[in-house]
Amino acid sequence: MLQLSDRDRAMLNGDHGPAPQLAMSILVRMADVYGAGELMDISQAHIDSTMYLGDATLEFAERLASLGARVAVPTSLNVSGVDECGWKDWAVSPEWAAKAARQMLAYEKMGAVPTWTCAPYQTQMRPSFGQQIAWGESNAIAFANSVIGARTERYPDLLDICCAITARVPAVGLHVTENRAGQMLLRLIDVPLALQQDDQFFAVLGHLVGKLAGDLIPVIDGVAVQPAEDHLKAFAAAVASSGRVALFHIVGVTPEAPTLDAAFQRRAPQQTLDITATDLRGARSELTTADGRELDMVILGSPHFSLAEFRNLAPLVAGQHTDPRVRFLITSSRLMKEMAAEAGVLAPIVEFGAQITLDTCILASPMLPPEIKTLMTNSAKYAYYAPSLLNTRVTFGSLADCVRSAIEGRVVRDDSLWQTA
Amino acid sequence: MADRLIAGRPVVEGEAEGEALVTHEALSFWGGYDFQTGEIIDKHHPLVGVRAAGRILAVPFSKGSSTTTAVLLEAVRAGTAPAAILTTGADSFFALASIVADVMYGKSFPVIALEPDAFASLQSGRRLIVERSGLIRER
Numbered sequence: 001m002l003q004l005s006d007r008d009r010a011m012l013n014g015d016h017g018p019a020p021q022l023a024m025s026i027l028v029r030m031a032d033v034y035g036a037g038e039l040m041d042i043s044q045a046h047i048d049s050t051m052y053l054g055d056a057t058l059e060f061a062e063r064l065a066s067l068g069a070r071v072a073v074p075t076s077l078n079v080s081g082v083d084e085c086g087w088k089d090w091a092v093s094p095e096w097a098a099k100a101a102r103q104m105l106a107y108e109k110m111g112a113v114p115t116w117t118c119a120p121y122q123t124q125m126r127p128s129f130g131q132q133i134a135w136g137e138s139n140a141i142a143f144a145n146s147v148i149g150a151r152t153e154r155y156p157d158l159l160d161i162c163c164a165i166t167a168r169v170p171a172v173g174l175h176v177t178e179n180r181a182g183q184m185l186l187r188l189i190d191v192p193l194a195l196q197q198d199d200q201f202f203a204v205l206g207h208l209v210g211k212l213a214g215d216l217i218p219v220i221d222g223v224a225v226q227p228a229e230d231h232l233k234a235f236a237a238a239v240a241s242s243g244r245v246a247l248f249h250i251v252g253v254t255p256e257a258p259t260l261d262a263a264f265q266r267r268a269p270q271q272t273l274d275i276t277a278t279d280l281r282g283a284r285s286e287l288t289t290a291d292g293r294e295l296d297m298v299i300l301g302s303p304h305f306s307l308a309e310f311r312n313l314a315p316l317v318a319g320q321h322t323d324p325r326v327r328f329l330i331t332s333s334r335l336m337k338e339m340a341a342e343a344g345v346l347a348p349i350v351e352f353g354a355q356i357t358l359d360t361c362i363l364a365s366p367m368l369p370p371e372i373k374t375l376m377t378n379s380a381k382y383a384y385y386a387p388s389l390l391n392t393r394v395t396f397g398s399l400a401d402c403v404r405s406a407i408e409g410r411v412v413r414d415d416s417l418w419q420t421a
Numbered sequence: 422m423a424d425r426l427i428a429g430r431p432v433v434e435g436e437a438e439g440e441a442l443v444t445h446e447a448l449s450f451w452g453g454y455d456f457q458t459g460e461i462i463d464k465h466h467p468l469v470g471v472r473a474a475g476r477i478l479a480v481p482f483s484k485g486s487s488t489t490t491a492v493l494l495e496a497v498r499a500g501t502a503p504a505a506i507l508t509t510g511a512d513s514f515f516a517l518a519s520i521v522a523d524v525m526y527g528k529s530f531p532v533i534a535l536e537p538d539a540f541a542s543l544q545s546g547r548r549l550i551v552e553r554s555g556l557i558r559e560r
Contacts, residue, residue: 026520033432033516048487054456056498057491060525136487156490156514158521214447215482215510242465244447244484289464363452385452388464 002031003038011166019069023162027170030159036170044127045075045164046120046144048136049157050107051364052081052100060158061106064165072167075112076125078137079304079360080104083367086357090367100365112164116359117333119233119303121148129255132175134163138240139233139303139381145247147232149255151175154246174247180256181265182249184213185272188222195277196225198417199398200284203380205275206235208283210243212273219249219263220275227253230308237303238380281418287383290393293410296372298322298402299386301331302361302379309399310340314348316403322353323409327372330354331361353406363389376405424550424558427539429507431555433519435531437505441559442476443545444468449485450492459501477549478503479540483514493518497528505531505551509540533557 010016011024031039052058081100082092108114115123120135121143127133127150135141135152136159144150153173155163163169173179186209188196195201209218218239227235232253239245249257257263300309310332322328330349332340337356340346350356362368363385376395377383383396397405401413446466448454453463459474474496483489493515496502502522506515515532523529531551535543548560 022524026517026524029520030513030517033511033513033520035511049491051488051491053488053491054495054499056495056525059498060494060521063525138486141487154487154513156487156517158490158494159513159517160487210484241449241485244482286465384465388462388469389452 002028002036005039008039008168017068019064019067020165022064022067023069023165026159026162027166027168031170034170034172036172038171039168040132040171040175042073042132042134042163042167042169044073044125044131044133045071045160046078046135046137046140047075047107047112047160047164048078049161050077050080050103052103058099058103061103064161065106065109069165070111071164073164074125075164076115076120076123077107077112079118079364080116081360081365083357083360083365087365087367091369092365092367096366115333115335117304119306119333122306123335134160134169136160139237141246142236142240142248143233145174146236146249146254178265180247181217181267182219182263183216183270184218185269186212186218186220187272187274188220189274189276191222191275191277191280193224195280195417196223199400200378202227202231203234203238203378204280204284204287206238207242207287207380207384208275208279209248210239210241210245213243213245215244216270217247218245219251219257219260219269221251221260223250223253228308230306233303234380241381241384284396284418287380287396288394289387290374290395294374295326295376295405295409295411296374297327297329298406299329299362299375299377299382300379300402302363302381305330305332305336307336307339307343310336310345310349311343312399314345316400317352318348320352320407322406325409326406328352328354328406330356332356332358334358362386376402376411378402424560427535427542427557427559429533429535429539429555429557431531431553432511432516432534433529433532434553435505435529435551436553437477437531437551439475439477439504439549441479441543441545441547441549442468442471442473443479443543445481447482447484448480449483449489451486451488453485454492454496456492456496456499456501459496473503474501475504477505477507477551479507479543481509481540482512489514490518490521494522494525497522497530498526502530505533507533507535507540507543509537510534
């Protein structure tokens with residue numbers, strides 16, 4: 001039975017105005033779905049409902065905004081459906097652009113910070129260890145929980161904003177310490193160090209773990225390297241695309257898993273599976289749906305390209321140029337682009353022939369012209385979703401493979417590590 | 422022949438009738454469902470190319486994108502949503518989409534959680550009637 005606080009009840013009765021009343025009415029019905037006994041406070045939110053899909057998402061946003069909705073905690077915004085400054089260079093229709101911009105405006109009016117990124121954990125809105133938050137966006141949820149140790153349930157679009165308006169969530173699931181224990185043990189067995197050090201390793205491992213984990217919290221043991229933050233970002237995006245993982249632990253890497261015992265909170269795994277180099281090789285080949293060497297576009301930046309990724313890319317492309325048949329697109333946020341420019345790493349990338357789309361991505365905005373049929377990416381998330389959403393064929397490869405392919409005008413991959421693995 | 426009765430727990434209450442469409446693999450509606458046609462489009466999923474609009478979709482749980490709920494809300498508005506969704510646990514994504522569809526458009530769809538054995542007994546193509554109590558009749 002749900003016990004509401006006096007403030008919850010006041011919101012539900014409309015004492016705080018019509019928007020908190022609507023948000024609280026949805027939250028109370030969801031508390032029942034979650035089996036929550038009470039609601040609890042959160043101190044930050046990230047809104048995935050920003051992405052314009054059609055009239056329903058827009059009507060929901062404008063309904064809340066017209067009721068005077070305001071977010072009650074610091075709130076960041078996920079990607080939108082349009083790059084407001086750049087959409088005319090692409091196949092986006094003026095009607096789509098106008099409606100997506102209206103949806104952006106609705107959420108800005110609610111007082112959220114216009115971060116427009118699917119990597120809010122790489123902005124000033126990064127939460128802290130143990131902080132109770134309500135985040136949408138599958139990759140961001142997995143990253144916040146697992147890599148930072150902040151606490152969020154796997155919040156869907158349309159509920160995230162209700163949490164932000166009320167500053168309340170059902171007190172269940174990953175908000176609660178005991179529910180954050182690992183449930184499934186995945187052991188890397190004889191996976192060579194050279195493979196673990198490869199640029200593609202964590203994206204491929206994430207794709208595989210997402211498929212294996214089902215609805216359990218996976219614990220990965222046997223990782224012998226200390227991954228860069230962007231490799232953990234790639235893992236989080238991959239594991240939350242192929243699967244439903246909202247929290248993972250990597251022993252010796254993520255903050256709630258200093259030891260195997262700690263990751264499981266001293267309980268026994270419900271299931272144990274081994275992961276071999278052969279399994280990883282299989283997972284990597286699943287991410288490639290194209291055959292042959294044809295290439296129309298290299299696409300980087302799902303989740304949004306970070307400053308560190310701009311820094312890694314710049315020396316790889318400096319002084320070179322893309323083949324005129326191949327487009328080279330990076331999706332990122334306004335903030336990251338500015339920081340890359342200030343750091344002096346943007347210029348060589350632009351001179352190389354790269355284009356940069358801000359605030360959105362190729363999956364969230366109908367921007368690719370129909371002649372673009374074959375893509376190459378280092379993002380497991382792009383590789384997972386693009387074939388279904390965009391009807392394109394994709395080759396998955398390392399950042400260096402992507403650059404070399406763009407220069408040569410055809411797909412080239414150095415598969416030596418993965419063939420001998 | 423008498424109906425087979427399948428016990429279910431209503432996560433979101435409602436009534437529905439339709440042909441069962443059963444999968445044992447989780448599905449993300451974003452990148453997995455075209456709300457303009459009601460068709461499953463995830464090329465990694467065994468039901469790719471199958472139309473789920475108006476059918477009773479049995480899928481163990483949602484996976485992937487948080488935008489699953491928004492796609493389902495669009496589908497309800499466009500009249501291309503499944504008539505009901507049957508799951509193995511109380512799936513918060515499917516439930517939320519139904520609740521918000523009720524708030525926005527006065528149209529919701531039942532979301533019913535089944536025990537694993539009951540879920541495993543479902544077969545595509547059978548006629549199912551979902552009752553408000555969560556009871557499912559198979560014709």
